[in-house]
Every structure is written in structure tokens, then in C-alpha cells.
Amino acid sequence: MSEITKIQLGQNGPMVSKLGLGCMRMSSIWGGPTPDEKESIATIHQALDNGINFLNTGDFYGAGHNEMLIGKAIKGRRDDAFISVKFGAIFHNGQWIGLDLRPVAIKNFVNYSLTRLGIETIDLYQPSRMDGSVPIEDIIGTIAGLVEEGKVRHIGVSEINADQLRKASSVYPISALEIGYSLADRQIEAELLPTAKEFGIGIVAFANTAEGLLTGDLKAPIAADDHRNHFSRFQGDNLIHNLEKVEVLKEMARIKNVTPTQLAIAWVKEQGDHIMPLVSMSRRSRLPENIAAMDIVFSSEEMNLLNSTFAIGAIKGGTYLQR
Numbered sequence: 001m002s003e004i005t006k007i008q009l010g011q012n013g014p015m016v017s018k019l020g021l022g023c024m025r026m027s028s029i030w031g032g033p034t035p036d037e038k039e040s041i042a043t044i045h046q047a048l049d050n051g052i053n054f055l056n057t058g059d060f061y062g063a064g065h066n067e068m069l070i071g072k073a074i075k076g077r078r079d080d081a082f083i084s085v086k087f088g089a090i091f092h093n094g095q096w097i098g099l100d101l102r103p104v105a106i107k108n109f110v111n112y113s114l115t116r117l118g119i120e121t122i123d124l125y126q127p128s129r130m131d132g133s134v135p136i137e138d139i140i141g142t143i144a145g146l147v148e149e150g151k152v153r154h155i156g157v158s159e160i161n162a163d164q165l166r167k168a169s170s171v172y173p174i175s176a177l178e179i180g181y182s183l184a185d186r187q188i189e190a191e192l193l194p195t196a197k198e199f200g201i202g203i204v205a206f207a208n209t210a211e212g213l214l215t216g217d218l219k220a221p222i223a224a225d226d227h228r229n230h231f232s233r234f235q236g237d238n239l240i241h242n243l244e245k246v247e248v249l250k251e252m253a254r255i256k257n258v259t260p261t262q263l264a265i266a267w268v269k270e271q272g273d274h275i276m277p278l279v280s281m282s283r284r285s286r287l288p289e290n291i292a293a294m295d296i297v298f299s300s301e302e303m304n305l306l307n308s309t310f311a312i313g314a315i316k317g318g319t320y321l322q323r
């Protein structure tokens with residue numbers, strides 16, 4: 001496997017790998033069994049060995065399990081890893097029940113995260129969402145205080161809109177915006193991406209395969225017990241329409257001798273030097289394919305075909321990433 005290149009995350013921001021490792025699915029979030037811990041740790045090690053230093057977690061992923069897992073994995077090799085942590089989401093019995101973004105709560109959350117991770121400083125710390133219950137200025141101001149205290153190095157934000165991003169940036173330089181972005185979900189191109197660019201903010205782009213839609217493996221109808229049934233994108237005629245679009249991706253993948261997933265990830269990385277695809281991988285077998293995606297290049301004809309096939313609005317129905 002080739003070594004991953006590094007990019008700068010935000011103006012004057014940290015150097016991180018161009019491909020990020022999403023660790024969320026190494027823990028049980030919505031209830032259910034915990035995935036194979038040994039394999040998860042081996043995946044983190046193999047990612048680090050290949051120069052993927054960006055590890056993404058949230059204190060609510062498996063109610064702290066994910067941070068403890070990462071803590072175990074980076075023991076003895078802290079300097080190889082860049083740790084990105086989200087906070088604020090509150091779960092109970094595997095159900096999302098809201099956000100807690102109060103300054104007093106943030107000051108508490110960070111100590112728990114540092115202990116679970118077994119580190120002195122979190123590299124990138126960010127609220128997982130904003131909900132209006134606490135002014136953005138207070139949230140970012142509180143994290144800025146943690147930077148002063150040495151508990152946090154850089155400040156990020158996640159799943160927010162352009163106005164919120166402007167407000168956050170007025171308080172403290174924001175290094176990264178974590179946001180869902182894929183060929184199937186391009187709405188952020190209208191306002192949010194230009195705003196991030198204006199402020200020199202790096203993009204950590206997740207859900208590159210749009211909940212599996214772009215892997216080329218889906219068939220209509222999907223199984224009754226598949227959680228994606230809740231989303232209109234995966235229902236009835238919408239799914240049939242959407243899978244017709246995916247045929248274009250499949251055909252291009254066939255011609256280029258790669259997989260549709262690799263193309264979906266490569267399209268995201270091609271959107272700018274400041275954009276990092278953040279991909280969930282909880283088994284080592286995913287790494288070679290996804291690392292190889294970072295070497296894919298597109299001709300202008302190929303890029304035009306993808307951009308027109310997957311123009312904004314071309315994919316019908318939504319997912320949990322509604323904007």
C-alpha cells in the first residue's frame with residue numbers, strides 16, 4: 001500500500017493525512033453488539049502504519065467506548081495520531097435524546113475524553129451539532145479557553161450552516177468543518193463550502209458513499225430490516241431512480257478498473273486540496289481499496305459526466321443528512 005499524502009487542515013492549521021479514518025462504526029452507537037475490538041485496533045494500527053494519522057471519534061460513540069478503544073490503539077504511538085473528537089450529543093439506551101452544549105458541560109466532557117483517550121491534549125475538538133440552546137460564541141469561546149489551558153489544540157465544527165460558521169469563525173480560527181459530502185449530497189456547494197473557503201477552513205467530508213448508495217452493491221427493494229428503509233432516498237421509486245444514476249458510476253468504475261466506492265471517495269478528494277474524505281473502516285481489508293482511491297484521477301470528460309449525472313437534485317429523497 002502506498003503512503004498517504006498530508007494536507008494542511010485550514011489556514012495555518014495542522015498537517016493531517018489526506019484520507020481520514022472514521023472510527024464510529026468500531027463501537028455500537030444505536031445499541032447492538034460491539035464490533036470485533038481486536039480487528040478494530042488492528043485496523044487503526046494498519047492505518048497509522050500507512051500514514052493515515054487522522055482518527056475521528058465522538059465522546060458519544062458507544063458512550064465512551066470508541067475513545068477508550070482509540071486510547072488502547074495509540075498507546076505508545078501518540079505522535080503518529082491526530083485525534084479529532086466531537087462532543088455534545090446525548091444518547092440514552094442507544095437513542096439520540098439531544099445536545100448539551102453548555103460551557104459547564106463542555107468543561108466536564110473534555111476531561112472525560114482526555115482520560116478515556118489517555119492523552120494530555122485533544123488535537124481537534126468540536127461540537128457535534130449546534131441547536132440554538134447556547135450561543136455559538138459561548139460554545140466556541142469555551143473551547144478557546146480549553147486551548148489556552150492546553151487541553152485542546154485546534155477547534156472544529158460539525159454539521160453547521162454558513163451563518164453559524166461565520167459566527168464561529170468570528171470568535172476563534174476554525175480549523176475544520178466536518179460535514180456529510182458525496183456525489184449524492186452536494187447541497188453544501190452552494191453556500192457552505194464557499195464560506196469555509198473564505199475563512200480558510202479545511203473540510204472533513206464524511207458519508208462519501210451516501211449510506212452505501214454509491215457502493216454499487218444496493219438492489220431495490222432493500223431488506224425490510226435495513227435501517228435505511230427509514231430514509232426516503234431508499235424507498236420505492238426514489239430508490240429505483242437513484243440506482244439508475246449509480247449505473248453511470250458502476251460503468252465508469254468498470255472502465256477504470258476500480259470500484260464504485262473508490263470513485264465516490266476519489267470524487268470527494270478531487271474537490272479541493274483542503275478537503276479530506278473521512279471514511280469509516282472497521283476492518284483491515286477496507287484499507288488497501290480506500291487508500292488506492294487516493295491515487296485515482298479523472299479526465300475532464302469523466303468529471304463532467306459525474307457532475308452532470310449527480311447534479312444537485314439528481315438524487316431523489318433524503319437521508320438523516322437533511323439540510
Ligand SMILES: NC(=O)c1ccc[n+]([C@@H]2O[C@H](COP(=O)([O-])OP(=O)(O)OC[C@H]3O[C@@H](n4cnc5c(N)ncnc54)[C@H](OP(=O)(O)O)[C@@H]3O)[C@@H](O)[C@H]2O)c1
Nearest residue numbers: 022023024025056158206207208209261279280281282283
Ligand atoms: N459529524 C457527523 O455528524 C458525523 C456523522 C456520521 C459519521 N461521522 C464520522 O464520519 C465517519 C464516516 O461516516 P459513515 O460511517 O457515516 O460513512 P462511510 O465512511 O461511508 O462508511 C459507511 C460504511 O462503508 C463501509 N465501507 C468502507 N470502505 C468501503 C469499501 N471500500 N467498500 C464498501 N464499503 C465500505 C464501512 O464498512 P466497515 O465498517 O465494515 O468497514 C462503513 O460501514 C464516521 O466513522 C464518523 O467518524 C460524522
